[in-house]
Amino acid sequence: xxxxxxxxxxxxxxxxxxxxxxxxxxxxxxxxxxxxxxxxxxxxxxxxxxxxxxxxxxxxxxxxxxxxxxxxxxxxxxxxxxxxxxxxxxxxxxxxxxxxxxxxx
Numbered sequence: 217x218x219x220x221x222x223x224x225x226x227x228x229x230x231x232x233x234x235x236x237x238x239x240x241x242x243x244x245x246x247x248x249x250x251x252x253x254x255x256x257x258x259x260x261x262x263x264x265x266x267x268x269x270x271x272x273x274x275x276x277x278x279x280x281x282x283x284x285x286x287x288x289x290x291x292x293x294x295x296x297x298x299x300x301x302x303x304x305x306x307x308x309x310x311x312x313x314x315x316x317x318x319x320x321x
Contacts, residue, residue: 223261234264236251245286247281262274284297
């Protein structure tokens with residue numbers, strides 16, 4: 217944890233919009249992942265505030281915030297759960313791997 221560093225200050229813009237450092241996301245957990253992907257130090261703390269300046273949430277680090285997400289089902293309301301990255305998509309086939317149509321001479 218980087219307790220001495222100034223926190224990343226994120227502003228809650230609406231019910232499903234939060235922004236910091238020019239990046240906008242749907243929730244603070246997603247924002248933390250996007251900030252780290254953009255090259256921000258994962259040990260930086262993050263503080264969220266409402267658009268009028270009232271403080272909302274504090275996270276010890278971007279990395280800790282990035283561990284979570286929000287899930288909602290038809291039977292349950294929104295819940296904070298551990299983030300699991302989606303499975304990696306298969307890479308596109310190489311041009312040589314595709315079968316080419318037969319040539320007519």
